[in-house]
Amino acid sequence: MGEFDLIARYFARAGAVSGSSGSTGSTVALGIGDDCAVLTPAPGHQWLVSTDMLVEGRHFLSTVSPRRLGHKALAVNLSDLAACGGTPRACFLSLALPRVDETFLAGFSEGLFSLADAHGVVLAGGDTTAGPLNINITIMGEVPQGQALLRSGARVDDDLWVSGTLGDARLALEVFRGTVSLPGEAFEAVRQAMELPQPRVALGRALRGLATSAIDVSDGLAGDLGHILRRSGVGARLHLADLPRSAILGAMPEDLQRLCLLTGGDDYELVFTAPAQDRSRVMEAAQASATPVYRIGRIESQPGLRVVDGEGRELDLALQSFDHFKS
Numbered sequence: 001m002g003e004f005d006l007i008a009r010y011f012a013r014a015g016a017v018s019g020s021s022g023s024t025g026s027t028v029a030l031g032i033g034d035d036c037a038v039l040t041p042a043p044g045h046q047w048l049v050s051t052d053m054l055v056e057g058r059h060f061l062s063t064v065s066p067r068r069l070g071h072k073a074l075a076v077n078l079s080d081l082a083a084c085g086g087t088p089r090a091c092f093l094s095l096a097l098p099r100v101d102e103t104f105l106a107g108f109s110e111g112l113f114s115l116a117d118a119h120g121v122v123l124a125g126g127d128t129t130a131g132p133l134n135i136n137i138t139i140m141g142e143v144p145q146g147q148a149l150l151r152s153g154a155r156v157d158d159d160l161w162v163s164g165t166l167g168d169a170r171l172a173l174e175v176f177r178g179t180v181s182l183p184g185e186a187f188e189a190v191r192q193a194m195e196l197p198q199p200r201v202a203l204g205r206a207l208r209g210l211a212t213s214a215i216d217v218s219d220g221l222a223g224d225l226g227h228i229l230r231r232s233g234v235g236a237r238l239h240l241a242d243l244p245r246s247a248i249l250g251a252m253p254e255d256l257q258r259l260c261l262l263t264g265g266d267d268y269e270l271v272f273t274a275p276a277q278d279r280s281r282v283m284e285a286a287q288a289s290a291t292p293v294y295r296i297g298r299i300e301s302q303p304g305l306r307v308v309d310g311e312g313r314e315l316d317l318a319l320q321s322f323d324h325f326k327s
């Protein structure tokens with residue numbers, strides 16, 4: 001058996017060969033074991049497909065445990081699916097490894113499968129090769145015909161919402177960079193936000209037919225919200241004081257809070273818009289999906305993003321989205 005057959009052993013599970021994935025009737029008719037996977041969509045549904053690549057040093061630090069890395073590699077893909085209101089079904093893993101490291105593979109596959117099982121996702125195929133550590137996952141999910149949440153539907157006077165809290169992952173990164181120091185317990189909490197993000201799949205599904213637009217916050221709130229604004233041809237007013245943050249981040253200096261909240265990235269929360277008359281329906285969707293949501297601003301006709309402080313003063317911020325090609 002070759003060394004990369006050994007890798008396959010960590011990822012080929014009996015359940016991945018064939019299995020039904022739920023009440024809507026879509027099926028992974030054939031997963032790992034042939035030249036292609038064979039997937040059958042549920043009647044009246046559309047496939048959503050997204051892919052995300054993680055490169056060491058760029059998207060994760062070498063200090064992350066293999067188990068958490070396996071979790072995060074799938075979580076960032078699930079987050080994209082969540083942003084579109086999709087129900088996850090199948091994923092595909094392409095993995096380049098410098099050498100066959102069974103400790104790494106055992107932890108990585110454990111983290112990946114634990115999250116996959118929690119969301120009913122089947123690993124239906126993939127590829128492995130020798131090379132610098134590089135993880136690529138493609139995910140497929142489904143949504144009832146025409147119900148995908150898109151970036152393009154925000155309308156003037158819509159409320160602007162965000163789930164969870166923002167900025168902890170960036171705060172953890174600053175600790176790793178040595179620009180901030182935190183006591184051990186607080187560091188572990190923000191490190192967990194960075195390494196173990198929980199994709200908002202249930203919220204995304206609950207927002208179908210309710211949110212007018214949505215995106216997940218992967219590159220920072222300001223940058224990701226900017227995608228909604230441009231695609232929708234609108235602008236927004238954001239209230240800095242209303243941005244949800246952990247007690248740990250809330251105790252940091254104001255400028256650091258702003259940096260983490262607005263441009264931090266790696267949050268994997270959902271930012272979305274909905275008509276103001278649907279506030280109670282949004283709160284019901286949040287409750288049904290056990291996900292906290294907060295109203296953080298409003299959509300306006302004037303293009304661009306305006307951030308106002310507690311006194312209503314517009315902040316002059318050189319807002320910048322996290323750029324993967326800048327160090």
Ligand SMILES: [Mg+2]
Nearest residue numbers: 080083216218
């Ligand atoms: Mg995204």
